[in-house]
Amino acid sequence: MTRVIGIDAGGTKIQGLVLDLEKNILFQSLSGHGNPTVSFEEALTNLSSVIQQCLDHTSSEEVSHIVIGMAGAESGNLAHRIKTELQRMTSLPIILLNDATLAYFSLIGNQNGVMTIAGTGSICYGRNGKQEGTTGGWGHLLGDEGSAYHIAIEACKQISMEMDSGKPHSPLSRDILNEIGASDGKGLKGFIYSSAKGEIAKLAKVVHKHAEDGNDAAILLLKIAGEQLARQTISLLEKLQIGTKPVIALKGSVLEHNVVVQSVFKERISERFPNVSYIVDSTSPATGAVDVTKAIREGRLSNE
């Protein structure tokens, strides 16, 4: 009981790590996507291959648990099916969690707190003892405020408002139209309704660049994103009744790398919680496996 296999199974790749209890990485295995809602068979094949490679490595002799954080783990009975299949490979206990839970443990470990993610989408996930909760994460039609997708769509809405009013395009709008190769409303709609969510979200980079150059309209869009993410985070801290010195982890491209979003986010939070401590690091979610096994041993997380 001195080592753990931690697996982060995401929509684009799977990372498997053999870890000691100080979270040192003894071995790594990588593979294609591990999201069973995208393709169950592929996800299972990729997962099995990563687990087998970890198990085959000499460092894995003392492994006590396999901990998997998986996007889509909560959809229907997929988790149960995946676990049953994988359990044929090994008699080690397999703990299958949502990807957000594993990421939380990698950043915040066994403390209480909230992790706010703002990448293509946005969500807050938090824990207080045995209790867990989320705010946001409603997807692009119902919200995902503060996410790259949301920032990009708000910038595109400004273009449509300029067209409706017959006003000339702002420099930000012109650059976005250039980026997507559109010259009119038809071109803008063509791009929005034929592109994947991730493609649209990439337009947030144009907003980011204009903000760095001091463009007020771009800075305002990012400030609003920071406010929205702070509001979601405060809601979750209050819902989970996490006291006056909370730990907040920041994750995802928008929150980790965007100075305007991050500073407005922290300002708003500190108005409500002056003694907050922040965690911003790019630790692999798979390293959360170590604290997950501790939490299960101590009864703060159930192995179901």
Place this chain on the structure above:
Amino acid sequence: MTRVIGIDAGGTKIQGLVLDLEKNILFQSLSGHGNPTVSFEEALTNLSSVIQQCLDHTSSEEVSHIVIGMAGAESGNLAHRIKTELQRMTSLPIILLNDATLAYFSLIGNQNGVMTIAGTGSICYGRNGKQEGTTGGWGHLLGDEGSAYHIAIEACKQISMEMDSGKPHSPLSRDILNEIGASDGKGLKGFIYSSAKGEIAKLAKVVHKHAEDGNDAAILLLKIAGEQLARQTISLLEKLQIGTKPVIALKGSVLEHNVVVQSVFKERISERFPNVSYIVDSTSPATGAVDVTKAIREGRLSNE
């Protein structure tokens, strides 16, 4: 030159009418959908059959033009392909327009004005002499404010906010969750991300019902829709520089049948344009064919 064939080719059905110049309906033919972006071959077959039935009828002897208003007519070279195919059936001139243009002529005829449509989506289309313009119509990701879809999504966002804050659901939220058979956030997201836009838009009926019962939250959602539609309409009147006595036609379930939306819409418009005249009637768009031929003859509309 005393009769016209008018055809309204929509996403669910095609209506073909033989009309005299007083817009009396002499013959009617109906068929399945006529949207070439859904299925080009089907749309063409349905259109050909409706035109043939109209041409075969005794009342069509004096027909001078065939006027078709078609959803999707502006997509790529579809209009040209459709027209070429149909022209094999008849030597009569065929005028192919966007469906909104034909609907405009059926309601407003050869006057200048604006037609505001709020059904599943929303758009304003207007004309001033030879000049035409639109506002709104940006689709569900970029806007469609004031539409049934937008009202429904705003109501669903209130549910998600209640869930995020841990507050109990309002009576409106409870009824919407009942309507879609959901009991939690997962159920709500499941419905939104697996349903067609039209299915989501139908939830606006629940808002409508609660507003009739005096529910403040429902009334507020509808008032906002009325404001948004008025704003789009005023923008278009200003963009087209239509004077102080404009004609405004109201079309679509939300604007025609919802008392709250319609009254707020008219209030806001009259603050800006006190001498407006409104047209609300359910005349078939196909009857617009009569005024379309007049407009072409008088050079206010081009037959391209």
